[in-house]
Amino acid sequence: MTSMTVNDAISAALAEEMRRDPTVLMFGEGTATKRRDLLDEFGPARVRNTPLAEGILAGTAAGAAATGLRPVVDLLFAPFLCYAMDEIVNSAGKLRAISGGQFSFPMVVMAMTGAGWGVGAQHNHNLEAWFVHAPGLKVVMPSNAADFKGLLKAAIRDDNPVLFFTDIALGYAEGEVPDGELVVPLGKAAVRREGADVTLVSYAKTVNHCLDAAGRLAEQGIEAEVVDLRTLKPLDEDTILASVRKTGRLVVVHEASRLCGVGAEIAALVSEKAFRSLRAPVLRLTGPDAPAPASYPLEQAFVPQAGAIAEAAAGLVRGA
Amino acid sequence: MSNHHRGVEALERMMLIRAYEETLVDLHGRGRAAGTCTSVGQEAAAVGVVSALGPDDQILTNHRSAGHLLARGADPRRMLAEVTGKADGYCKGMSGSLHIAAKELGVILTSTIVGGELALATGVGLSRSMLGGDGIVTCFFGDGAACEGRFQESLNLAAVWNLPVLYVCENNQWQAFVHRKETTLADGVTAQAAALGVAAATVDGNDVEAVHAAAATAVETVRRTRRPYLLEARTYRLRGHFEPDDQSYVDPAELAHWRDRDPILLQRARLERDGLLSADEVLRMEGAVRRTMDEAVAFAEASPYPGFDQITAAVYA
Ligand SMILES: Cc1ncc(C[n+]2csc(CCOP(=O)(O)OP(=O)(O)O)c2C)c(N)n1
Ligand SMILES: [Mg+2]
Numbered sequence: 112m113t114s115m116t117v118n119d120a121i122s123a124a125l126a127e128e129m130r131r132d133p134t135v136l137m138f139g140e141g142t143a144t145k146r147r148d149l150l151d152e153f154g155p156a157r158v159r160n161t162p163l164a165e166g167i168l169a170g171t172a173a174g175a176a177a178t179g180l181r182p183v184v185d186l187l188f189a190p191f192l193c194y195a196m197d198e199i200v201n202s203a204g205k206l207r208a209i210s211g212g213q214f215s216f217p218m219v220v221m222a223m224t225g226a227g228w229g230v231g232a233q234h235n236h237n238l239e240a241w242f243v244h245a246p247g248l249k250v251v252m253p254s255n256a257a258d259f260k261g262l263l264k265a266a267i268r269d270d271n272p273v274l275f276f277t278d279i280a281l282g283y284a285e286g287e288v289p290d291g292e293l294v295v296p297l298g299k300a301a302v303r304r305e306g307a308d309v310t311l312v313s314y315a316k317t318v319n320h321c322l323d324a325a326g327r328l329a330e331q332g333i334e335a336e337v338v339d340l341r342t343l344k345p346l347d348e349d350t351i352l353a354s355v356r357k358t359g360r361l362v363v364v365h366e367a368s369r370l371c372g373v374g375a376e377i378a379a380l381v382s383e384k385a386f387r388s389l390r391a392p393v394l395r396l397t398g399p400d401a402p403a404p405a406s407y408p409l410e411q412a413f414v415p416q417a418g419a420i421a422e423a424a425a426g427l428v429r430g431a
Numbered sequence: 432m433s434n435h436h437r438g439v440e441a442l443e444r445m446m447l448i449r450a451y452e453e454t455l456v457d458l459h460g461r462g463r464a465a466g467t468c469t470s471v472g473q474e475a476a477a478v479g480v481v482s483a484l485g486p487d488d489q490i491l492t493n494h495r496s497a498g499h500l501l502a503r504g505a506d507p508r509r510m511l512a513e514v515t516g517k518a519d520g521y522c523k524g525m526s527g528s529l530h531i532a533a534k535e536l537g538v539i540l541t542s543t544i545v546g547g548e549l550a551l552a553t554g555v556g557l558s559r560s561m562l563g564g565d566g567i568v569t570c571f572f573g574d575g576a577a578c579e580g581r582f583q584e585s586l587n588l589a590a591v592w593n594l595p596v597l598y599v600c601e602n603n604q605w606q607a608f609v610h611r612k613e614t615t616l617a618d619g620v621t622a623q624a625a626a627l628g629v630a631a632a633t634v635d636g637n638d639v640e641a642v643h644a645a646a647a648t649a650v651e652t653v654r655r656t657r658r659p660y661l662l663e664a665r666t667y668r669l670r671g672h673f674e675p676d677d678q679s680y681v682d683p684a685e686l687a688h689w690r691d692r693d694p695i696l697l698q699r700a701r702l703e704r705d706g707l708l709s710a711d712e713v714l715r716m717e718g719a720v721r722r723t724m725d726e727a728v729a730f731a732e733a734s735p736y737p738g739f740d741q742i743t744a745a746v747y748a
Contacts, residue, residue, distance in 0.1 A: 140575075140606065140607060140608075140609060141607050141608035141609050144608035144609060144680045145608055160608075160609045160613050160614070161609075161614070162575075162578035162606070162609075162614035162615060163545055163546075163575040163576065163578045163579055163606050163607075163609075163614070164578050164579050164580065165579075166579075166580060167580070190544065191544065193544075194544075194546075194579070228465065228466070229465030229466075229516065229527055230465060230466070230527055230528075230529055230543075231525070231526055231527045231529055231530060231543070232525075233529065233530060233542065233543045233544050233547075234529070234543065399742055399743055400743070400746065401742050401743045401746045402525075402746070404516075404524065404525045404737075404741070404742050405465065405516055405524065405525060405526055405527025405528075405529075406516030406517070406524035406525065406527070406736060406737055406741075407465070407516050407736075408516070408736050408739075409516070409524065409525075409736070409737060409739060409741060409742055412739045412742065413742060
């Protein structure tokens with residue numbers, strides 16, 4: 112095990128994959144400036160700065176991916192993906208199926224989002240569910256350093272376009288990362304804490320809020336199970352359903368807003384496939400239907416915090 | 432700037448912008464404000480252009496907006512309150528530093544999506560052209576924004592629809608952490624305007640009087656012809672992209688060259704050379720600017736945080 116930050120875990124994954132596979136390359140606005148170590152090791156053909164133009168960056172990645180390269184494109188902040196929506200959704204996501212499977216798009220689109228930087232809604236917007244809704248795309252949003260490394264490596268090796276979101280508040284979070292080759296398969300959730308009374312499902316930094324909440328609940332004699340989705344698409348239905356069948360209670364927690372969010376999908380899944388196991392209504396704790404505020408206390412209030420999660424879960428257990 | 436007072440006024444305004452941004456850097460360093468993009472070194476472009484506008488003209492700007500706002504007469508107290516996330520800020524703490532709009536000053540629709548302002552300017556121009564009056568729209572954007580397709584799209588639509596938009600490219604040589612020479616082979620953006628049938632001019636963006644003169648011509652042209660115009664101000668971003676930034680990626684010789692061309696130093700030297708500025712006057716201005724900023728800091732710190740209800744208060748009309 113080596114202790115490293117999420118940012119370092121990302122760098123390590125990129126370097127290892129570029130070393131392993133000469134068709135992997137990376138570009139973005141400032142990539143060569145900010146990833147000097149990659150530039151030094153792999154040279155300017157594989158580590159590129161770009162003009163400011165997200166549409167053409169994503170389109171270039173898609174075109175290159177379909178014809179022999181494995182690009183990683185860094186689009187910086189999730190809201191900037193709006194400029195690249197056509198290339199990601201209409202091209203990378205669809206041209207495989209509508210060509211009858213003639214093309215694949217082994218590419219990774221990276222972007223940061225989430226509260227923690229006080230820069231407001233045009234940098235902080237958890238829009239990951241939009242891409243879950245679009246066919247042909249995979250969506251990853253890790254919660255800890257080891258997963259950032261292992262999931263990014265898996266994303267680069269995957270033959271589909273993968274959206275890889277980094278919760279900005281986690282960048283400097285340290286974590287233990289196993290030494291040696293670490294590939295975390297896409298589509299597998301992780302049970303971070305076991306418990307029999309209530310299931311807390313989350314992803315990204317609110318997994319940590321759920322773990323905090325589980326600690327507080329344990330003090331009240333309530334055992335919460337915490338499921339970290341890691342990949343939003345494909346969704347690990349089995350792990351979610353197994354947990355809910357055990358606990359009978361479910362709280363889904365995410366920073367993204369509620370309407371048509373990942374929580375809605377999970378609630379629907381559970382009501383379709385584990386209805387008889389439910390002992391209480393499914394609850395969702397999410398960000399509000401509002402652009403993220405810049406002001407620090409408001410930005411924090413926007414995100415479901417441990418206290419509210421513990422309270423909601425305890426309410427479910429006591430009410431039952 | 433034909434008369435002396437204007438030259439001195441321009442200098443004082445540039446000094447205020449510099450002091451405001453240095454205050455922000457200081458507040459950030461002490462953990463009291465989020466990071467921010469400063470326009471240190473670019474004050475002449477903001478002051479030169481904005482001082483050429485009329486009271487009914489509108490301004491669209493971007494993430495590097497402090498100069499435009501202060502040149503337009505924004506209250507530094509309310510700007511600092513905004514950047515520190517307080518209720519008395521221009522946007523009630525919802526914006527922070529990157530998208531401060533102040534409709535009362537005609538500074539509208541500020542966007543930190545690079546190119547966002549370019550996409551909106553045509554619509555504002557359309558309103559101006561259909562709803563009457565002789566007001567014009569000024570759209571500030573960077574050399575990086577000119578790499579977005581929106582730049583050409585915006586100019587082209589403004590050209591074919593005869594929209595009264597003055598496009599002002601503040602070419603500060605940097606696009607965040609990438610030098611503009613790495614992103615485009617053209618030396619500046621005016622050639623693209625020519626290709627689209629839009630009148631254009633380039634000016635030394637560090638010479639506030641030259642910028643003012645070029646902007647006055649541009650504003651007059653747009654007002655009279657009701658057609659777009661592109662003005663490119665060649666300038667330089669003397670600090671990093673976003674605080675904090677050690678500028679380790681910047682060529683020291685280039686930085687030194689532009690430091691010598693600091694627009695505040697240039698204007699001060701000109702005024703002193705022409706006998707229009709005394710040492711006493713400089714001291715007076717420095718004192719006034721410092722007092723203004725001290726008051727602004729006190730105001731921002733005393734301002735309360737917004738209530739949590741502000742998060743959802745303004746989402747829908
Ligand atoms: C669509 C979009 N892409 C990327 C960014 C991140 N970003 C913010 S400012 C900036 C550089 C902009 O360069 P330029 O347009 O020249 O303006 P300057 O910052 O130099 O004033 C970048 C890349 C953004 N805010 N929006
Ligand atoms: Mg620039």
